[in-house]
Amino acid sequence: MRCKYCNSEKVVKKGFNPNRKQRYLCKSCNRTFVENAERNYYPHNYKELAVRMFCEGMTMMAIARVLKVPYQTVRTWIRREGEKALKKI
Ligand SMILES: [Zn+2]
The missing domain is CATH 2.20.70 (Ubiquitin Ligase Nedd4; Chain: W;)
Structure with a gap:
């Protein structure tokens, strides 16, 4: 630290x-x-990956398990990034 x-x-x-x-x-x-764990400790593409997995139908719990990221973090990513992604479509 x-x-x-x-x-x-x-x-x-x-x-x-x-x-x-x-x-x-x-x-x-x-x-x-x-x-600020979510910004500093995971690779950049994890966020995008999590959102993509979510779009493919995986649950947030499953994504958290696969990426070994806390559930709370996955939820934050999907909430934030998911909104951005929806705006692009
Ligand atoms: Zn100092």
Whole structure:
């Protein structure tokens, strides 16, 4: 885990934000930030893949299992990306 502001590794856990996401405190620049798992930890094409699987009739639970991504994340992707995809059609 690195600070998203100064890239320092001197980062400690600092409770949770109201959305229950892990909050971190950087001891170098003294700023707090929240980990954003869905943006940083999965390959770019996962989102597109998840939406495509969903369009092919797979359930969100199945997609989560196949991609090994938390169900919540899959749901967020499909909700966001699915809306974009529908606009293109
Ligand atoms: Zn920092």
